[in-house]
Amino acid sequence: MYRKLTATHVFNGHRILEGDPVLITDNTGRIIELVDAGTAGDDIECLTGLLTPGFINAHCHLELSHMKNAIQPQTGLVEFVQQVIQKRESPEERKQECMRLAEEEMYRNGIVAVGDICNTADSLIVKQNSSLHWHNFIEITGFIGSVADKRIEQATQLQSRFREVLPGQPVTLSPHAPYSVSSRLFQGINDRTAGQLVTIHNQESIAENALYLDKTGDFLSLYNNLGIDISSFQPTGRSSFQSWVPHFTQEQSIISVHNTFTSPEDIFHCKSNLQPSPFNINFCLCPNANLYIENTLPPLDLLRENDVSIILGTDSFASNHQLDILEEIRIILNQTGGSVKLEEALQWATLNGAKALRFDDRLGSFEKGKTPGIVLIDSIENGTITDRSRARRVL
Numbered sequence: 001m002y003r004k005l006t007a008t009h010v011f012n013g014h015r016i017l018e019g020d021p022v023l024i025t026d027n028t029g030r031i032i033e034l035v036d037a038g039t040a041g042d043d044i045e046c047l048t049g050l051l052t053p054g055f056i057n058a059h060c061h062l063e064l065s066h067m068k069n070a071i072q073p074q075t076g077l078v079e080f081v082q083q084v085i086q087k088r089e090s091p092e093e094r095k096q097e098c099m100r101l102a103e104e105e106m107y108r109n110g111i112v113a114v115g116d117i118c119n120t121a122d123s124l125i126v127k128q129n130s131s132l133h134w135h136n137f138i139e140i141t142g143f144i145g146s147v148a149d150k151r152i153e154q155a156t157q158l159q160s161r162f163r164e165v166l167p168g169q170p171v172t173l174s175p176h177a178p179y180s181v182s183s184r185l186f187q188g189i190n191d192r193t194a195g196q197l198v199t200i201h202n203q204e205s206i207a208e209n210a211l212y213l214d215k216t217g218d219f220l221s222l223y224n225n226l227g228i229d230i231s232s233f234q235p236t237g238r239s240s241f242q243s244w245v246p247h248f249t250q251e252q253s254i255i256s257v258h259n260t261f262t263s264p265e266d267i268f269h270c271k272s273n274l275q276p277s278p279f280n281i282n283f284c285l286c287p288n289a290n291l292y293i294e295n296t297l298p299p300l301d302l303l304r305e306n307d308v309s310i311i312l313g314t315d316s317f318a319s320n321h322q323l324d325i326l327e328e329i330r331i332i333l334n335q336t337g338g339s340v341k342l343e344e345a346l347q348w349a350t351l352n353g354a355k356a357l358r359f360d361d362r363l364g365s366f367e368k369g370k371t372p373g374i375v376l377i378d379s380i381e382n383g384t385i386t387d388r389s390r391a392r393r394v395l
């Protein structure tokens with residue numbers, strides 16, 4: 001049983017196609033081929049809007065889904081982090097229900113795969129019953145060198161649990177952020193992730209650079225408030241990005257998340273100094289979360305001029321009102337005054353994300369044999385989205 005689908009516009013993972021393309025799939029959504037309407041025969045379903053492969057949400061924290069509206073917007077990152085620590089506890093039943101609803105919301109909004117940050121085993125049940133693809137990142141924190149071995153041991157145990165319960169889902173260790181991981185802990189993570197995919201929250205606030213440049217800025221008060229003595233931390237005199245990247249020496253692929261305060265010098269450093277060349281780093285943008293927490297946006301022009309790999313994420317309900325990649329695209333298109341076109345943002349949301357999460361053998365584009373999910377964006381005008389546009393799953 002085949003399905004033949006076409007729409008006003010068809011984006012195939014690379015570009016919005018000219019002509020009258022028809023997508024032929026089997027009834028599981030596996031792509032048979034993409035042909036011209038002239039050779040597609042009868043029974044073509046014509047939809048109004050734009051067809052795209054399913055979206056990749058490269059950065060989420062499913063286990064924080066119960067924190068929707070719990071934290072006031074625009075407090076700045078240091079206050080945000082403290083509030084997450086204070087408010088993340090909740091009855092088990094509520095947490096499970098909120099995660100279930102969040103997973104359903106992502107499915108409905110056309111998301112087919114998620115790079116998900118895990119500090120706990122809370123999300124195992126929802127993921128066991130999910131039709132989305134998941135890459136689980138076991139997140140590790142510890143800014144004091146002496147706790148590194150213990151934190152690695154705990155994270156490795158959690159990783160084994162994920163492997164046991166979710167044998168089909170990749171799971172790798174990852175550092176939380178430069179301001180919460182000691183050199184020794186970075187070293188331990190590097191030792192255990194050769195050739196693997198890791199992720200890190202990078203330069204989400206200006207304070208992170210200040211910490212590494214000369215040990216000043218708001219993170220000093222965070223550690224003071226948490227009662228953590230960071231007197232042994234030595235600033236490197238370089239930006240945060242230039243300080244953590246060299247910790248990864250084993251051909252890892254890296255998803256660097258946020259990058260709100262990444263500078264031209266950081267990108268230059270990344271492109272010119274690192275091995276293997278080209279260094280495999282993907283810049284994941286979560287613009288709605290950046291607006292929510294810091295009321296700022298990442299340097300899109302800088303990243304685009306340097307032709308780095310850009311991908312998109314929603315972050316969690318702690319810092320976003322919805323888990324919807326189309327809303328991330330909308331912010332980008334609205335805030336860049338037309339310099340980013342829908343086609344480019346869709347590339348970030350589909351094939352780039354699939355490659356970064358290593359799911360591009362089955363997701364990200366309408367290529368023969370893939371089952372990428374088929375999503376329709378409605379209310380398209382003049383080739384782009386409008387305020388009324390929504391994404392929904394067709395297959």
Ligand SMILES: [Zn+2]
Pocket residue numbers: 059060061117201315316
């Ligand atoms: Zn995050």
